[in-house]
Amino acid sequence: MRVSVREALAxxxxxxxxxxxxxxxxxxxxxxxxxxxxxxxxLGAHPTEVVLTSGGTESINLALxxxxxxxxxxxxxxxxxxxxxxxxxxxxxxxxxxREGAEVRWIGVDAHAVTDAAAxxxxxxxxxxxxxxxxSNELGSMQPVDEVAEATLAAGVPLHLDAVGAVGRxxxxxxxxxxxxxxxxxxKVGGPHGAGALLVRRDARLEALHHGGGQQRGLRxxxxxxxxxxxxxxxxxxxxAELDAEAERLRALTDRILDAVAGLAGVRxxxxxxxxxxxxxxxxxxxxxxxxQGEALQFLLDEAGFAVSNGSACSAGVARxxxxxxxxxxxxxxxxxxxxxxxxxxxxxxxxxAALPAxxxxxxxxx
Amino acid sequence: MKVLAAMSGGVDSAVAAARAVDAGxxxxxxxxxxxxxxxxxxxxxxxxxxxxxxxxxxxxxxxxGIPFYVWDFSERFHDAVVxxxxxxxxxxxxxxxxLRCNERIKFEALLDRAIGLGFDAVVTGxxxxxxxxxxxxxxxxxxxxxKDQSYxxxxxxxxxxxxxxxxxxxxxxxxxxxxEAAERGFLLAQKPDSHDICFIPDGDTRGFLAERLGAEPGxxxxxxxxxVGSHEGVHGYTVGQRRxxxxxxxxxxxxxxxxxxxxxxxxxLVVGPKxxxxxxxxxxxxxxxxxxxxxxxxxxLDIEVQIRAHADPVPARARMVGDELVVEAAEPLxxxxxxxxxxxxxxxxxxxxxxxxxxxxxxxxxxxxxSTEAVTA
Numbered sequence: 001m002r003v004s005v006r007e008a009l010a011x012x013x014x015x016x017x018x019x020x021x022x023x024x025x026x027x028x029x030x031x032x033x034x035x036x037x038x039x040x041x042x043l044g045a046h047p048t049e050v051v052l053t054s055g056g057t058e059s060i061n062l063a064l065x066x067x068x069x070x071x072x073x074x075x076x077x078x079x080x081x082x083x084x085x086x087x088x089x090x091x092x093x094x095x096x097x098x099r100e101g102a103e104v105r106w107i108g109v110d111a112h113a114v115t116d117a118a119a120x121x122x123x124x125x126x127x128x129x130x131x132x133x134x135x136s137n138e139l140g141s142m143q144p145v146d147e148v149a150e151a152t153l154a155a156g157v158p159l160h161l162d163a164v165g166a167v168g169r170x171x172x173x174x175x176x177x178x179x180x181x182x183x184x185x186x187x188k189v190g191g192p193h194g195a196g197a198l199l200v201r202r203d204a205r206l207e208a209l210h211h212g213g214g215q216q217r218g219l220r221x222x223x224x225x226x227x228x229x230x231x232x233x234x235x236x237x238x239x240x241a242e243l244d245a246e247a248e249r250l251r252a253l254t255d256r257i258l259d260a261v262a263g264l265a266g267v268r269x270x271x272x273x274x275x276x277x278x279x280x281x282x283x284x285x286x287x288x289x290x291x292x293q294g295e296a297l298q299f300l301l302d303e304a305g306f307a308v309s310n311g312s313a314c315s316a317g318v319a320r321x322x323x324x325x326x327x328x329x330x331x332x333x334x335x336x337x338x339x340x341x342x343x344x345x346x347x348x349x350x351x352x353x354a355a356l357p358a359x360x361x362x363x364x365x366x367x
Numbered sequence: 368m369k370v371l372a373a374m375s376g377g378v379d380s381a382v383a384a385a386r387a388v389d390a391g392x393x394x395x396x397x398x399x400x401x402x403x404x405x406x407x408x409x410x411x412x413x414x415x416x417x418x419x420x421x422x423x424x425x426x427x428x429x430x431x432g433i434p435f436y437v438w439d440f441s442e443r444f445h446d447a448v449v450x451x452x453x454x455x456x457x458x459x460x461x462x463x464x465x466l467r468c469n470e471r472i473k474f475e476a477l478l479d480r481a482i483g484l485g486f487d488a489v490v491t492g493x494x495x496x497x498x499x500x501x502x503x504x505x506x507x508x509x510x511x512x513x514k515d516q517s518y519x520x521x522x523x524x525x526x527x528x529x530x531x532x533x534x535x536x537x538x539x540x541x542x543x544x545x546x547e548a549a550e551r552g553f554l555l556a557q558k559p560d561s562h563d564i565c566f567i568p569d570g571d572t573r574g575f576l577a578e579r580l581g582a583e584p585g586x587x588x589x590x591x592x593x594x595v596g597s598h599e600g601v602h603g604y605t606v607g608q609r610r611x612x613x614x615x616x617x618x619x620x621x622x623x624x625x626x627x628x629x630x631x632x633x634x635x636l637v638v639g640p641k642x643x644x645x646x647x648x649x650x651x652x653x654x655x656x657x658x659x660x661x662x663x664x665x666x667x668l669d670i671e672v673q674i675r676a677h678a679d680p681v682p683a684r685a686r687m688v689g690d691e692l693v694v695e696a697a698e699p700l701x702x703x704x705x706x707x708x709x710x711x712x713x714x715x716x717x718x719x720x721x722x723x724x725x726x727x728x729x730x731x732x733x734x735x736x737x738s739t740e741a742v743t744a
Contacts, residue, residue, distance in 0.1 A: 295438045296484055299395075302434070317421050317437030318400045366483040 002190035002238060002342070005231050009192075015226050019215065028226045035229035039197055042236040043184065044173030051198045051216045052229050056164035056185030057089040058209070059198035062219065063160040063181040064093045064131060066206030068102055071128035078128030078157075079103035083115040085327040087137050087162060088312055094131075111328050112272035117144040121151035130159050134166035138324040138337055140279030141272035142170070149178030158204055164188055164196070168239030169247065169276050180204040184236075186228075190342065191235030195228040242342075250340050251277035253349050257338060258282070260353050266292070266364050270328050278340045283325060283333040287364045294319060294334030296366055300359040301336075306352055309337040334363065369393040370532060371481040372490040373473055374427060374435070376420030377561065379492025379535060381427040381553050382544050386534035387490045388431050394490070396428040396435040399477065401444040401468075402566055423555045430552060440476055447471035449566050453579050459629040460706025461605045463519065463676065464564055469493075470522040478530055488532045495520050496536035497528050498716075504528035506657040506717040510537045518676050521710035521720040525658045573603035573611075585634030587614060590627065590643065604629050604636055607644055607702025614638070625702075645699035645729035649674070649709050651721030652691050661718050664692070671712040672696060674703050674723070680712050692721040699729040 001009075016024035018032040033047070040047040053059045064080065071077045082094050084106050098104045105123040108116050113136045124130060130152050135142045145161065152159040158180035163172050168189040174182050181204055185196035200206070200219065212221030257280040261267050266285040286292040294310040298319070301308045311319040322335045338352070372384035374396045387394045398421045421437050428435035448467045455462035478489050494509035495517040503525050509515040523531065538544055541560075548556035567575045573582075582600030589595050596614035598604070604611075608626045618624050618640070625644055628637035649672075661668060664687050671680035672694050682697040694709055703726050711718040 293480065295436065296480055299436060299484060313437070317398070317425065318439045319437075362483065366480055 001192065002235055004238060005191055005235050008231055008234055009227075012227050018224050018226050019213065032224055032226035032229050035226065035233040038233035039229070039236055042233070042240045043167070043182070043197075043199060044175050045182075045199045046175075046202075048217075049174065049199045049201060051200050051219050052224060052232075053196045053198055053220060054194050055187065055196035056087075056162075056183055059164075059183035059185065059196050060087070060089040060131075060160075060162055061093050062198050062206070062209050063183060063200075064090065064129065065097060065209060066219070067129040067158060067160070067181070067204070068097055069207040070205040075101070077102065078126055079105050079123075081105045081107060081120060081123045081127045081130035081157070083107040083109055083120065083132055083143075085109045085113045085115070085136060085138075085324040086131065086133055087164070089164075090131055090133075090162060091323070109324075109327050112141045112270055113139045113324050113328050114141050114272050115143050115148070117147040117151070120148055121155070124151060124155035124157045127155070127157045130157055132159070132161060134161050134163045134172070135170065135276045136271075136324060137162075137165040138322060138335065139271040139281045139328075140276035141270075142274040142276070145177065153178050158201075166276060168236065168243060169278055171240075171243065174199045174201075181206075186232045186235060189235045189239040192228050192231045195225065195232040197232070246342065247277040250344070253340055253344065253346065254278065254280040254338070256349055257353065257356075261356060261360070264357055264360055267360060268330075268333070270325070270330075280338040280340070281335065282338075283330060283335045284360050284363060285333050291332035292334035293363055293366050294336070297334050297336060297359060297363040300362060301355065304355045304359065306338075306355065309339065311335060368487040369485060370395075370488045370490045371477070371484075371486045372396050372433075373477060374398050374424035375492070376423035376555065376558075377492065378545055378548050378553070378555055378558055379494070379541075381424070381492070381555060382548050382551070383490055383492040383534040384427065384433070385431055385547075385551055385553075387532070388433060390534075394431070394433045395486070396424065396431070396433050397477070398424040398435070398437045399444075399472070400437055400439045401441055401448075401472070423558065427553055427555065438477075438480075440472055443476050444468070444472055444566075447476075452564075452566075453576065455706045456576050456602050457580050457631060458706075459601070459631045461704035462706045463708060464566070465676070466519045466522050466708055469520055474523055474527040474531060478527060482530060488530045490532045490534060492535055493520060493533045494535050494538070494541075495533050496715075497531055497533060502659050504531075504658055507536075508712070508715040508717070509533075509535070511540050514541050517712075517717050518673055518708070518710050521657060521708055521717050522655050523657055524655050528658060573600070576600075576602040583634055585636070587612065587636045587638055589618075589624075590637060590639045595624075595638065598636055601629050601631055601634055601636055605702075606704040612636075612638065641701070643728070644701045644703075646696070646701070646703045646726040647699060647729040648693060648695045648727040649700070649703055649723050649725070650688075650691050650693045650727075651709060651724045653722040653724075654692050654719065655721075656719035657717040658719075661713070664718070668713075668718075670694075670718060672700075673710045673712060674700055675707050678702075685711055685718075691724075694721075 015028040018029040036050045037047045040050050080102055107120045133143050160181040161179040162183050164183055164185040167184045180201045182199040187193040208219050210221045215221050258269055261282055268283050271281050284292045298310040311322045313319050325335045370387055370392050372394050374380045425435050448464050452462045452464045481489050493516045494514040496507040498505040508517045545556055563570045577600050580602045584599055586594045587596035595616040604626050606626055624638040627639045627643055667684055667686040670685050672683040673680045683694050685694045705723045707723050708720040709723050710720040
């Protein structure tokens with residue numbers, strides 16, 4: 001969390017239920033709606049379009065399930081158009097809907113995990129919803145958002161954009177995207193981990209996941225977290241304000257990392273040139289036909305003080321094989337996502353580059 | 368030392384890791400995900416079933432303040448242990464998967480990775496003792512013979528033992544380990560011991576095998592070939608087994624009959640009286656030495672042999688004959704199943720083992736040499 005967010009959290013005054021009509025409730029409501037307006041402003045949306053959630057996963061689930069359920073009666077609902085290299089929040093929700101009877105039209109990606117926009121456009125007729133990442137959360141490759149948005153508008157199919165990993169890294173103006181829905185989460189912008197939002201265009205039709213008090217256009221019942229909303233607003237505002245400068249700084253750092261490792265034996269860079277500025281993603285190939293041991297690489301870097309990702313973990317803590325890397329046509333490799341942030345310095349990158357080649361070589365030497 | 372503590376989520380490995388920390392070593396905890404969850408679309412065959420055990424191990428690591436990782440060895444476990452288990456039964460033998468796991472996973476795949484990552488040793492909660500001598504490491508029984516697990520470690524070699532550490536070696540009893548776990552505030556202190564084969568959680572070994580090998584009914588015959596009953600599939604029967612035999616024809620003398628031989632190719636179980644199980648000699652060619660090979664084995668050495676995890680050791684003479692280790696027992700052995708390990712002891716010290724390929728009947732009852740298809744095939 002950002003220092004400012006931690007300070008705001010520490011200084012927080014007790015807040016009543018914003019739905020209460022007494023004065024204490026009114027004060028809480030003011031904090032909440034103030035936050036909603038700030039979130040909307042930071043994302044180029046209207047406050048009415050901001051549905052506050054517990055984070056990116058809930059936002060994505062609400063967008064996908066809610067839209068599909070609202071698209072017709074059982075047995076008459078439209079198809080879902082989904083690229084294969086989406087985040088697990090999307091894939092797992094979609095696979096669940098598939099088991100519930102949804103038709104899913106899977107869209108392939110290229111060797112950089114960039115969605116095939118033409119194939120997606122061709123799959124739109126009769127669909128209830130198309131969804132796509134703004135940028136690959138693993139590789140960082142930017143996705144063809146404009147092209148896909150244009151196609152969905154022409155086809156009259158609502159588009160959901162998963163911007164959880166992209167917000168604060170690349171400019172996002174909801175009204176200009178052409179999307180009907182857009183998901184963001186707090187933790188990716190230095191905000192609270194339990195706060196996020198789904199931006200819902202006024203004409204979007206979707207059913208709620210939770211029922212109860214009818215809060216937030218009836219789309220997300222439950223007492224609203226005014227404090228969490230204000231912390232999310234603060235984090236988003238700061239992230240957007242510093243975006244240009246940070247993007248340039250982080251792009252230079254990640255370029256340095258990728259340039260340094262690109263020549264190493266067994267290292268491949270998969271990301272597209274047009275990518276998120278803060279992610280340096282590489283894969284390490286095994287040696288002599290043996291698969292590379294991502295767990296070992298992650299351990300060596302963790303031991304050296306670098307918290308890196310070798311993939312998402314299941315509930316037991318096992319790193320799962322990356323479906324994104326597999327979708328790029330590679331198996332048996334160890335993916336490594338180096339995610340830089342506000343506090344990452346050039347000295348940190350120096351230290352990383354001093355440790356990384358040896359860790360890669362050592363991993364490859366393991367039987 | 369920098370050591371890697373294998374933490375299963377059980378009491379023993381938790382206390383072993385804690386003792387390693389107390390001893391002042393740099394300890395990193397690791398939980399091995401071994402089971403596969405087939406049928407998940409995107410992940411194929413990755414280990415993902417041990418959520419609770421992984422969590423138990425993680426909470427102990429938290430309490431100890433050591434780094435903790437979950438490493439996925441499910442594919443290697445499947446290939447080296449589960450598939451071996453199925454293949455051995457398919458061939459009419461009776462494998463010991465725990466021993467195979469120690470041999471191929473904990474003290475091979477894991478140990479290799481540990482060494483490759485700069486660790487000096489792997490720490491586990493096994494009840495056994497490694498003695499360091501000028502000639503190299505030796506494996507010995509644990510102080511608590513009731514809990515002693517040297518049998519399932521008997522397959523380890525000198526190179527493996529060099530990097531093993533079993534901190535529970537000298538613990539007088541399991542009760543003390545539980546008490547220590549409780550004292551340390553580990554929530555898992557009263558977690559029940561695991562007895563079943565970990566990859567058959569419901570304990571239905573025959574069902575597990577039937578799913579993989581099929582279950583075709585066949586005959587139960589006596590030693591003369593006369594049909595005395597039927598079975599629903601030979602897989603899962605073990606030499607020496609008495610329970611689970613539905614025999615329509617009573618034995619001539621009215622005494623219980625035991626499985627003498629499992630013949631997958633003819634789908635027959637051969638049964639007979641307990642005496643016919645008696646074996647005088649066992650032999651095997653898959654041999655390992657738990658330390659420097661004992662020179663006496665070339666000429667013949669008086670030892671004790673243990674033929675399964677919970678059998679009593681029996682005095683015997685062991686000798687290398689060509690590539691084969693031949694063990695002649697001083698008294699008849701009962702329930703010797705091929706595929707099990709014959710572990711050789713010199714007092715409390717483990718000399719090594721061989722996987723039993725064939726047996727020679729003690730001849731106390733009129734019978735032909737009982738030898739399984741493993742030898743004749």
